[in-house]
Amino acid sequence: MLVKKVGFLGPRATFTHLAVQAFFDHDMKEIAYSTIPQCIDAVADGEIDYAVVPTENAIEGSVNLTIDYLIHEQPLTIVGEIVSPIEQHFMVHPENRENWKDITRVYSHSHAIAQCHKFLHKTFKGISYDYATSTSAAASYVSQHPNECVAAIANQLAAKEYGLEIMKRNIHDYEYNHTRFAILCSTKHEYESPKLSVSKEKTTLMITLPSDQSGALHQVLSAFTWRKLNLSKIESRPMKTGLGHYFFIIDIDMCVDDILIPGAIAELEALGCRVKLLGSYKAYNIQTAIKE
Amino acid sequence: MLVKKVGFLGPRATFTHLAVQAFFDHDMKEIAYSTIPQCIDAVADGEIDYAVVPTENAIEGSVNLTIDYLIHEQPLTIVGEIVSPIEQHFMVHPENRENWKDITRVYSHSHAIAQCHKFLHKTFKGISYDYATSTSAAASYVSQHPNECVAAIANQLAAKEYGLEIMKRNIHDYEYNHTRFAILCSTKHEYESPKLSVSKEKTTLMITLPSDQSGALHQVLSAFTWRKLNLSKIESRPMKTGLGHYFFIIDIDMCVDDILIPGAIAELEALGCRVKLLGSYKAYNIQTAIKE
Missing domain, CATH: 3.40.190.10 (Periplasmic binding protein-like II)
Known part of the structure; x- marks a missing residue:
């Protein structure tokens, strides 16, 4: 079997590196990249099999560079998520x-x-x-x-x-500080951690509204609410075309099924929304950081 | 009349300073602060009359430090907004x-x-x-x-x-890049620019949902949608109490009236939301940056 090449936001010994070591087999080849775009480009160019980059921190919020680069520059698939405690x-x-x-x-x-x-x-x-x-x-x-x-x-x-x-030790002000990391790949497939157990299944969508109308977002949410699809996150990001133009990133607390999520997506598209499936994947929690 | 003391995110000659010079009378006293929290603290402590700080950029998105500091540390009132082109x-x-x-x-x-x-x-x-x-x-x-x-x-x-x-000149990649700046004050009152003309009226609310339920945000939006209150922005920010806990910042395209906005707020509170009025104010556009 070929050894997996895993790229991550470096240098070595960042919190991303720590997540990589907790998630993957020991026999992978670790490659540190100095920026998030370089790491994402490397997986898009086939240099590495997986890229691990931070997407959200409990205190700072989303890592905008990751979200924006995925949306505007390199469309990749999220094949997994790691949630790690941040102990400073x-x-x-x-x-x-x-x-x-x-x-x-x-x-x-x-x-x-x-x-x-x-x-x-x-x-x-x-x-x-x-x-x-x-x-x-x-x-x-x-x-x-x-x-x-x-x-x-x-x-x-x-x-x-x-x-x-x-x-x-542990000089951080807020106790419940965690960071989410996405595992990105250029092809859609399942990847399961050989070391951590699954905490939940998720689907991430990117939705662009048909126009800047007050009711559009309300209508989008209705498509999920009446199907009882639980949204664990909704986030707005700028389209980069001017103040007031946003797209939305939505996390649904289940994997893509045959009926409910495809039904919601079809309805949204019929209403004029642009919908993109960023990934349907398993999420894993690292319980504690590596002890000395 | 006392000379107004206006603090801003310094040093001198930042884009914030440029916005201050376009908005206020020439006879104000300008005071540069080296961080956003220091500038916000100064107005809360009565050292200055107004603080001008960036809140959102068309490309980078929200200036999280400003939003978070206003929500978690120093509750001030937004008394005005300046939108300025960012020409690099x-x-x-x-x-x-x-x-x-x-x-x-x-x-x-x-x-x-x-x-x-x-x-x-x-x-x-x-x-x-x-x-x-x-x-x-x-x-x-x-x-x-x-x-x-x-x-x-x-x-x-x-x-x-x-x-x-x-x-x-103008080496920025995206043409429509603007930054929003908030004018903050420790008391609620109207302040009109003697130099710029009003582009629109706005109200900003902070809303915390009663629990992490799928339908809560949908319900919140319903309270605005059925009243035809146009939301020009909805943004989620972390509560800092753990991943998945968010509050929402909502911009409504009108000043607080006697009926519609108070009615929506009362309904949301009855549903268990916490609602805070961050400001009801006038927004001004700087048409072009200062020419040489």
Whole structure:
């Protein structure tokens, strides 16, 4: 059997990498990409079999770049979803372990800094922040600059990968912080995790309304409501054609069946909506992050 | 009469600053804040009379930090809205005007770089990007580093403020790019621009559904649809209490009246929704950016 090539939003030791390691077999080949578009392009171009990219965070909301790139640039199929807890830790270079309370600068991804705002504000009033392209890049920087009074906020995998010392665990302000990751593929097929168990089945649709009329979205929702199709998410995103023009991403809590979802789609199309099936797939939860 | 103190997302010469100059009287006192929360806090604390912050861009979508901070941290009232075109220009230090095609690095806000992706990809294949905290900060950096082969993407005001030379105008990929800015105040009152004319009247509501049931959003929309209240926007944002918990921001295309909107709000509350009026205000369009 050929070894699967799995691309992910890198560098190594990001939360996406952590999700990849929890979901796939150990014998896959991991390839880190430095941006979400590069990772999505790689699967569209056949360089890799699967791309794993973040789609939504419980605090920050949707990862717009992923949604927009899938809609506007590379139409791929969502073949699976991983939900992972986001546990942020405060780490320094081992040489700074004694004086970690005197650090003057924190380096991390802007979302990680925002997620730990209360901790930082309370513990280090007046500290300065610098934004890295990822939590892992911040950890890498700190490992290479032992002489600077700088700390990183990152996950456990990054502390291990870059030999940093965790001084405070779980410094994130909100307890229930999770990120959803989509597993993307260029062909429609089922892929089941050999390591995690299925938490639910889902279908994701993209719907464009026929015109900017007040009642159009209400009408769209009616097609699902009267069929008792449970929508776990509805999100508006700009069409990029001007303020006030949106499309909608809808998650339905079941796999595509033969009757109900095709019926709703046919009705919506008859009403002038454009409907695109982005995927019908299984969702998996990672219960806890990898422990040391 | 006391001079109005107007705070905005700085530094000087950002698109927000440009909107402030187009909207307010010349005799206001302008105060730049380095983050959206600092600017919002300043009006809540009475340091300034008005805060002007971005809320939505036609391409990037909502400015989540503004929406989330208003909902979760500082309840203020939206007393006006400014819609401004976003015109991005490619600029270098005057000393580099002859060899601008040889530059190797572009510095700007991540959104500005994303908005000019096609131009950059076509004109400078393989160029490297660095992200600044604002387009204006990027222009400031370029003005201070004449020896570096670096360009900024920023607006006309920034080119003027920092003495840079615009080599290519309007390099943004999408023509219809606009940003909405909210004018926030700690008290409910009307404020009319002495310089721009009103384009429309609006009401913004925040609605929390009673439970995660499929039909709840459909029911909410029904309350507006049957009254023929036109919704120009509906947006979901995370409650920050876990994946799948959302609240909704709804824009209605009219000011709060005595009958229709209060009637819809009362019905929604009776159904178990939490409804908050974020503002009922006038919206203004800036027709073109400030010309040199």
